[in-house]
Amino acid sequence: MKALVTGAAGFIGSTLADRLLKDGADVVGIDCFADYYPRADKERNLAAARRHPKFRFVEARVQDAGLGSLLTDRTHVFHLAAQAGVRKSWGRDFSVYTTNNIEATQVLLEAARGLPALERLVYSSSSSVYGDDTPLPMREDALPQPLSPYGVTKLAAEQLCHLYYVNERVPAVSLRYFTVYGPRQRPDMGFHKFLRATLQGQPISVYGDGEQTRDFTFVHDAIDANVAAALRGVPGRVYNIGGGSRVSVNQVLGMIARVSGRQPIVSIEPAQKGDMRHTYADTSLARADLGFVPKVGLEEGLAAEHAWLTEIL
Secondary structure, eight states, X not given: OEEEEETTTSHHHHHHHHHHHHTTXXXXXXXXXXXXXXXXXXXXXXXXXXXXXXXXXXXXXXXXXXXXXXXXXXXXXXXXXXXXXXXXXXXXXXXXXXXXXXXXXXXXXXXXXXXXTOOXXXXXXXXXXXXXXXXXXXXXXXXXXXXXXXXXXXXXXXXHHHHHHHHHOOOEEEEEEOOEESTTOOTXXXXXXXXXXXXXXXXXXXXXXXXXXXXXXXXXXXXXXXXXXXXXXXXTOEEEEOOSOXXXXXXXXXXXXXXXXXXXXXXXXXXXXXXXXXXXXXXXXXXXXXXXXXXXXXXXXXXXXXXXXXXXX
């Protein structure tokens, strides 16, 4: 495999790059080190890949990376570069999301047209495309009605993948992640904030009553899904990628107490606009096409993230 990974310095992108290198792939990574969180965190994510002889790194936006030459011999593209964050996607910051999530995807797909070596382009989407009116468990054929501008941009990029497949035969496959967590998780994400605060004896902000639920997915299960989609994904299809269990925030706090040996200090805050009340993935299509079965349970995964944070703090 000769892979191009966009967003290669991020949480999931760097973990994927390491996995591909371990499997013997030749990997080109692209990242622009957007300032959403500290560059030092992303450099730490990249450290192992940078030492590998089959890894080459390009620091650039997708739009400025010279995709024509980079894609010439690539057999697989994994598109993870995006502007993250539901709560920051409102108002004047929306243009950042349209540029990094929609425009960048269109530029990449346009560059991928007619490439004879390209076997799959795997796009990282989000369960944020669904909204709150979708029956549980959420199926890929449900009507998407995102509740945040972020979710709108991820859905728009999905639709671009589909139209480039239908009209240009770009072999695009989309993965809708359900709350990925684990080592290297971004500092703005819930589990990272919860575990860090507990380790440091600081309060945890819980928005709403804590009974909102999520289908949490361990990062290495998400990586397995990417690799499977690259090899067996049906072009033009969208797949839910979830961890297989629906758990409330209050239940998560109990698990954090067990894995850390410390009782979290909880501060109740008002519910935030754009936050979905519940998510739960129907992964039967991913199981059928990709052989996807999550392997890591939530408490085991939280213990792994806790061990990683303990090491870097």
